Amino acid sequence: MIKSRQIGASVNRLEGQLKVTGKATYAGEYNEKELVHGYIINSTIPKGKMIAIDETAARKVDGVIEIFTYKNRPRLPWFDIMYADMDAPPGSPFKPLLDNNIKYNGQPIALVVADSFETARFAASLVNIVYEETTSSTNLKExxxxxxxxxxxxxxxxxxxxxxxxxxxxxxxxxxxxxxxxxxxxxxxHHNPIELFATTTIYEGDGKLTVYDKTQGTSNCQIYIANVFGLRYSNVQVISPFVGGGFGSGLRPQYQLFLCVMASLELKMNVRVSMDRKQMFTFGxxxxxxxxxxxxxxxxxxxxxxxxxxxxxxxxxxxxxxxxxxxxxxxxxxxxxxxxxxxxxxxxxxxxxxxxxxxxxxxxxxxxxxxxxxxxxxxxxxxxxxxxxxxxxxxxxxxxxxxxxxxxxxxxxxxxxxxxxxxxxxxxxxxxxxxxxxxxxxxxxxxALPAKASAKLTKKGNLIIKSAVTDIGTGTYTIMSQIAADELGVDVNDIIFRYGDSKMPLSPIQGGSYTTGVVGSAIKAACIALKKKLFKKAKLIPQSPFISIRLKEVIFENKRIVLKKNPSVFTNFDEILHNYRKPIKVSKSNIPNVLTLxxxxxxxxxxxxxxxxxxxxxxxxxxxxxxxxxxxxxxxxxxxxxxxxxxxxxxxxxxxxxxxxxxxxxxxxxxxxxxxxxxxxxxxxxxxxxxxxxxxxxxxxxxxxxxxxxxxxxxxxxxxxxxxxxxxxxxxxxxxxxxxxxxx
Missing domain, CATH: 3.30.365.10 (Aldehyde oxidase/xanthine dehydrogenase, molybdopterin binding domain)
Known part of the structure; x- marks a missing residue:
């Protein structure tokens, strides 16, 4: 048995320096060209109807581009379906701007879009809404x-x-x-993570979007956006490499994501919508x-x-x-x-x-x-x-x-x-x-849940591991790199772990303390598959010492395949790549054995x-x-x-x-x-x-x-x-x- 080299080691966070120096970019910090900003207006009553919305003063403010309410929001496929995300409980999910009904105090009822956040916020304060309030029940004990x-x-x-x-x-x-x-x-x-909820949507044209979102699940948000707006999954890319805390608040797509994507598609512009701290108390x-x-x-x-x-x-x-x-x-x-x-x-x-x-x-x-x-x-x-x-x-x-x-x-x-x-x-x-x-x-x-990961040895000899999983600040980036490094017998710094992107292999939302076991097992499976493929290619090298050797008779260490019984017999990864002349890549899923579990x-x-x-x-x-x-x-x-x-x-x-x-x-x-x-x-x-x-x-x-x-x-x-x-x-x-x- 070869002693583990990385699993069990107290490795410093690989992304730690980026975070403490401010170089890590969060969802509300992608400053794209021609970016406009949305500010959300929330209801001030717990139950009733909106009977009038006066936008006159707000629309006169220089820089205001549009004000979205239930009256002018687009018709969407979402309004005719029940579920749109992985974490939805039984029932009918809340749908912003659906109609004039108020279901709870703090409900998002309008979005003001302007050329700056400050302008949007000021204009939002000028929108006058008249309510017809009805009796509400919010007291659990009563x-x-x-x-x-x-x-x-x-x-x-x-x-x-x-x-x-x-x-x-x-x-x-x-x-x-x-x-x-x-x-x-x-x-x-309330969860109150340091990072407020924000979404930056880049309008790519032809129904294509790149979305930077504060989330605990890029794949979940991709599914949500595609379902809600009737887009192809392949045309929606959700990116979230750094998350400033979640604690569960990012398991479900929050309403700023819907409003931001809606505004971007309607205006055909790059849009950012950010919540303030008070608005962080208006959802789960x-x-x-x-x-x-x-x-x-x-x-x-x-x-x-x-x-x-x-x-x-x-x-x-x-x-x-x-x-x-x-x-x-x-x-x-x-x-x-x-x-x-x-x-x-x-x-x-x-x-x-x-x-x-x-x-x-x-x-x-x-x-x-x-x-x-x-x-x-x-x-x-x-x-x-x-x-x-x-x-x-x-x-x-x-x-x-x-x-x-x-x-x-x-x-x-x-x-x-x-x-x-x-x-x-x-x-x-x-x-x-x-x-x-x-x-x-x-x-x-x-x-136990299914997940998928990929592993690739590039022409330059880089080991790239991919998963759509997010890292909500728990050290996921580091431990996934350790798991891959341990399986492939390399130093953790030799692993390039790419994550937090819905274009990468599917991952469930990050929560419930299952991410390490679920996604980590998928990464381990991908690395095992890569080892098998590398060993197979090693046997094809002219005069290979491994032609009659089985996989269990070798170990992988220091970017080499080494014969256990005689460490002087080895082939390094560069030799395999030189002979094969193409990247070597695999993709593997972790499917739990439900019958055993x-x-x-x-x-x-x-x-x-x-x-x-x-x-x-x-x-x-x-x-x-x-x-x-x-x-x-x-x-x-x-x-x-x-x-x-x-x-x-x-x-x-x-x-x-x-x-x-x-x-x-x-x-x-x-x-x-x-x-x-x-x-x-x-x-x-x-x-x-x-x-x-x-x-x-x-x-x-x-x-x-x-x-x-x-x-x-x-x-x-x-x-x-x-x-x-x-x-x-x-x-x-x-x-x-x-x-x-x-x-x-």
């Missing part, structure tokens, strides 16, 4: 009577609905020695969710009953779902379960996947209930989880493809110093601060250990230190992987203590639509954070054995903080975020 079961669709294949009840929950719960019954509420959250968000849990256990600490119910918001036009209640029985074996998930349609925009969607919400309730039972039973919270450790997935009666959660518990606890913890509640102090420690389990699904539950796991200090007089909370141990199969690049987990841990602090979109339910409007009042942690809030990667081998999930780490670092962090606050103060605060006044 509309629980309208809760319904979600519609089934393609989305439920990736986001399964709750499994059927098992056993007799009611009887088991009543007979349980100890019980935990709690209610939880999660506020809405993490949904408000209410949860009820009822857990029961016997005197020995074994769980006997588990009920988890959730009610979340959705829009009137789509059924957005999350996997909220399914996790408890995957983590802990229980014979009697009752799980339920419902949606309340509101006059708000459809929610959208946001890092660890559903998982970070549901685990707060599950892990808090586990913590409460442990205290009632006077069993250490870690020991309680070990008593209820699942060797197989009890919810589906399937084995795990691999599972090292127990090692996450043990290694994380040792690093944190859990054994030294004082178990008594509200009993540890540092001056006027109460000190508490808490822990939580984490879990996240491993999703469906026999297993595939998941990454984590355990978080957190210490907090709570000021006894002021109620302010500070996370002083935390450790997260992660089991996620093969870690391609420990350096970029550690950054991902640290980012998830930081977001866990934000979710538990800071982050909240405040909805005025009368206006149906989020009122803290800026980074001054939408609170996120600053450097002073983040202290000692540590990450452990537990060794885990998985030969089932994909060719790389990699589970992905984007979500798992967040999933366990926020519940651990809530449990630490209870240990410090003796108070269970089940609303996220936790406000300090609740601790006074």
């Amino acid at each position: 509309n629980l009577a309208h809760a319904k079961n979600p519609k089934k669709g393609l989305a439920t294949l990736i986001k399964p609905l709750p499994p059927k009840p098992k056993g007799d929950f009611e009887k088991a719960f009543i007979e349980s020695e100890v019980t935990s019954s709690q209610e939880f509420y999660h506020s809405a959250e 968000h993490r949904p408000q969710t209410l949860q009820t849990v009822n857990f029961g256990a016997d005197a020995t600490g074994k769980l006997t009953a588990l009920s988890h119910k959730a009610i979340a918001e959705t829009s009137r036009f789509e059924d957005y779902t999350e996997v909220v209640v399914n996790w408890g029985n995957m983590l802990y074996p229980v014979k009697n379960t009752l799980l339920d998930y419902q949606l309340v349609p509101l006059d708000l925009y459809t929610p959208l996947d946001m890092r660890a969607p559903g998982g970070s919400t549901g685990l707060h309730a599950i892990e808090t209930a586990m913590d409460e039972l442990a205290y009632k039973l006077k069993i250490d919270p870690l020991e309680f989880r070990l008593i209820n450790y699942a060797e197989r997935d009890d919810s589906s009666d399937k084995p795990f493809s691999s599972k090292e959660l127990k090692e996450c518990y043990l290694q994380g606890a040792k690093k944190f110093g859990w054994d030294e913890r004082n178990p008594a509640v509200r009993d540890t102090r540092r001056g006027n601060r109460l000190v508490g420690q808490g822990m939580s389990s984490g879990i996240w699904d491993v999703i 469906k026999k297993y539950t595939r998941a990454a796991h984590s355990a978080a250990f957190v210490e907090v200090e709570v000021d006894e007089q002021l109620g302010t909370i500070n996370v002083t230190r935390a450790v997260t141990a992660v089991a996620a199969g093969t870690i391609i690049n420990p350096k970029t992987a550690r950054s991902q987990i640290l980012g998830g841990m930081t977001w866990g602090i934000s979710k538990a203590l800071r982050e909240e979109s405040l909805l005025d339910t009368n206006l149906g409007k989020f009122i803290n639509a800026n980074l001054g009042e939408y609170h996120i942690p600053v450097h002073a809030d983040i202290h000692e954070l540590d990450v452990i990667f537990v060794e885990e081998k998985d030969e089932i999930i994909n060719e790389l054995g990699s589970k992905g780490i984007g979500e798992i670092g967040l999933a366990s962090m926020a519940p651990a903080i809530a449990n630490a606050i209870f240990h410090a103060t003796g108070k269970r605060i089940n609303n996220f975020p936790i406000h300090f006044d609740e601790l006074l």
Whole structure:
């Protein structure tokens, strides 16, 4: 076995210098000639109709080119079809400028196009719109009577609905020695990546477009544009090599893409449309969710009953779902379960996947209930989880493809110093601060999807790998280069990885922690195919030493094919190219083995250990230190992987203590639509954070054995903080975020 050279190495980000020096070009920075700008006008009521639009003053402004509304927008194929993108939930997607109906506050209702952004924005302020407002419903808690079961669709294949009840929950719960019954509420959250949503559309003529878009899926946007505007796929090229954060907000094409492409096609001009920060609050968000849990256990600490119910918001036009209640029985074996998930349609925009969607919400309730039972039973919270450790997935009666959660518990606890913890509640102090420690389990699904990649050895000896995949800032560019370099036996700097372009081999949208396993496996497959082709060509070289040699008898290293038994026998890539006289290229797809995969539950796991200090007089909370141990199969690049987990841990602090979109339910409007009042942690809030990667081998999930780490670092962090606050103060605060006044 030849030792891996690149996979597992802590390689610096290959594009890092471009980003920190400002040389990386983002969607709103392509300054093409004769570029005009669009500014979006949004509705100011939550529901009703537009009965008049006065554009007179706006059209008199020098530099204004056109104002698009429902009255003069073109007729499009999209208005007669249901779905147009890969990530659409069941229902009928929102269609900008369709008619004069207002479905939610912030709905895009007009686009002003002018010779500069400033002119377009000023002219937009002069457009006068008269509304006829009707009664709206935007309050989740006041509309629980309208809760319904979600519609089934393609989305439920990736986001399964709750499994059927098992056993007799009611009887088991009543007979349980100890019980935990709690209610939880999660506020809405908005993604707020640094890069605002922007699209630059270059009109090439003859129905051809080059589109620079802020997205998490170039192929998805290409499909969307072609479907919506009735264009040939080959005539639409979407490019997005650099993305300034996404967190799920770029999974679906956002409305600035539609408006920009529409304006470009109608005006036959190059157009840019950019959102401002306030407009970033006018589309998808993490949904408000209410949860009820009822857990029961016997005197020995074994769980006997588990009920988890959730009610979340959705829009009137789509059924957005999350996997909220399914996790408890995957983590802990229980014979009697009752799980339920419902949606309340509101006059708000459809929610959208946001890092660890559903998982970070549901685990707060599950892990808090586990913590409460442990205290009632006077069993250490870690020991309680070990008593209820699942060797197989009890919810589906399937084995795990691999599972090292127990090692996450043990290694994380040792690093944190859990054994030294004082178990008594509200009993540890540092001056006027109460000190508490808490822990939580984490879990996240491993999703398998098809993808395609190509590999080519050029006449000049360059190794070029291509995929349409984006890099939303997670290090995808670097790790894909590592995977290719490792397979071909070259240095990572010898790989030219071309990506973020819909003209390249098809890639699914980047999200759900599946990109490394899915696209990485396609790249590995392409590189294996290239190796086979190179070896075949090597045999055709006059007097080749490999004529009677099989592929398994050679290795690829330093741009050479080398005989394992005798390294002095080799052929370098240049010789092969000189003899063949043409580039050598292959294209390969990664098609998951569904029949094998469906026999297993595939998941990454984590355990978080957190210490907090709570000021006894002021109620302010500070996370002083935390450790997260992660089991996620093969870690391609420990350096970029550690950054991902640290980012998830930081977001866990934000979710538990800071982050909240405040909805005025009368206006149906989020009122803290800026980074001054939408609170996120600053450097002073983040202290000692540590990450452990537990060794885990998985030969089932994909060719790389990699589970992905984007979500798992967040999933366990926020519940651990809530449990630490209870240990410090003796108070269970089940609303996220936790406000300090609740601790006074």
